[in-house]
Amino acid sequence: xxxxxxxxxxxxxxxxxxxxxxxxxxxxxxxxxxxxxxxxxxxxxxxxxxxxxxxxxxxxxxxxxxxxxxxxxxxxxxxxxxxxxxxxxxxxxxxxxxxxxxxxxxxxxxxxxxxxxxxxxxxxxxxxxxxxxxxxxxxxxxxxxxxxxxxxxxxxxxxxxxxxxxxxxxxxxxxxxxxxxxxxxxxxxxxxxxxxxxxxxxxxxxxxxxxxxxxxxxxxxxxxxxxxxxxxxxxxxxxxxxxxxxxxxxxxxxxxxxxxxxxxxxxxxxxxxxxxxxxxxxxxxxxxxxxxxxxxxxxxxxxxxxxxxxxxxxxxxxxxxxxxxxxxxxxxxxxxxxxxxxxxxx
Ligand code: ASP
Numbered sequence: 152x153x154x155x156x157x158x159x160x161x162x163x164x165x166x167x168x169x170x171x172x173x174x175x176x177x178x179x180x181x182x183x184x185x186x187x188x189x190x191x192x193x194x195x196x197x198x199x200x201x202x203x204x205x206x207x208x209x210x211x212x213x214x215x216x217x218x219x220x221x222x223x224x225x226x227x228x229x230x231x232x233x234x235x236x237x238x239x240x241x242x243x244x245x246x247x248x249x250x251x252x253x254x255x256x257x258x259x260x261x262x263x264x265x266x267x268x269x270x271x272x273x274x275x276x277x278x279x280x281x282x283x284x285x286x287x288x289x290x291x292x293x294x295x296x297x298x299x300x301x302x303x304x305x306x307x308x309x310x311x312x313x314x315x316x317x318x319x320x321x322x323x324x325x326x327x328x329x330x331x332x333x334x335x336x337x338x339x340x341x342x343x344x345x346x347x348x349x350x351x352x353x354x355x356x357x358x359x360x361x362x363x364x365x366x367x368x369x370x371x372x373x374x375x376x377x378x379x380x381x382x383x384x385x386x387x388x389x390x391x392x393x394x395x396x397x398x399x400x401x402x403x404x405x406x407x408x409x410x411x412x413x414x415x416x417x418x419x420x421x422x423x424x425x426x427x428x429x430x431x432x433x434x435x436x437x438x439x440x441x442x443x444x445x446x447x448x449x450x451x452x453x454x455x456x457x458x459x460x461x462x463x464x465x466x467x468x469x470x471x472x473x474x475x476x477x478x479x480x481x482x483x484x485x486x487x488x489x490x491x492x493x494x495x496x497x
Contacts, residue, residue, distance in 0.1 A: 201475075212480075240377065248292050255381050272379055364379070400421045
């Protein structure tokens with residue numbers, strides 16, 4: 152009898168020991184199936200900034216559409232031949248930085264001192280490695296410098312002269328601020344300056360499209376990457392750093408949840424850690440990418456009057472592009488090679 156009792160207790164203990172961890176938690180609510188990447192397919196999503204497009208005439212929009220198309224093509228070609236999502240987002244962003252029509256590289260806004268200061272970040276969703284630079288004034292391709300910070304230092308973010316010293320040490324030639332001279336941006340800087348000095352006489356300067364650029368990719372191996380590059384907001388204070396180079400605020404990628412790049416008034420994105428919040432909702436609340444992105448951009452940010460939008464991508468190839476502004480230029484290309492670009496809500 153005693154032996155039987157001992158055997159029964161042992162059997163019960165064994166049952167508890169081999170029960171899967173977390174089985175109790177799942178009782179009643181089936182766990183959602185993890186997003187499975189479709190092997191061999193790829194996606195590249197980009198934005199060219201959220202903001203007011205009220206004065207965006209066709210003459211102004213066309214060069215932007217042409218530039219984002221060229222950037223999507225550059226990234227698409229890399230992904231189509233089996234290249235990595237990191238290579239694709241970097242290549243696409245370099246095209247945007249060269250274009251002079253977005254708020255990045257040659258199109259970067261001027262600070263109040265009349266000099267462009269740029270921020271950029273890149274993140275690898277497979278390893279969570281990340282690199283960023285902020286307040287650089289002499290770097291033609293801040294996104295590539297951000298990648299070097301990620302791959303060649305043990306740090307995540309380098310700023311100002313320290314970042315530029317590091318660039319020199321890596322063989323990157325520093326360029327003069329004149330390299331970034333952009334007539335339209337200069338005119339807008341002068342208008343802001345006049346309005347600041349004589350608010351009544353100058354009147355309100357015209358509305359600006361924010362124009363930061365972001366790229367997210369899912370490669371054929373199923374890895375996500377995110378990159379954002381910007382000149383920040385118009386007429387910002389020298390030394391001001393926005394959300395774009397802050398991992399989790401304006402840029403984030405994690406294979407376990409999603410990749411996000413933000414655009415808008417960076418201070419709100421920083422305070423709300425927007426990119427990381429969207430991915431955390433996907434990961435812990437098991438909501439769809441679209442719901443997570445919408446809840447943050449169209450509810451949380453709207454309640455605080457935080458203007459902006461995001462692009463978001465998960466490993467199953469779902470894309471979300473919510474924006475609470477008048478417009479946000481964004482484009483998508485998938486394995487079929489077709490590029491679609493939208494600026495306004497349908
Ligand atoms: N988010 C950027 C910043 O605040 C600006 C933008 O999206 O255009 O620096």
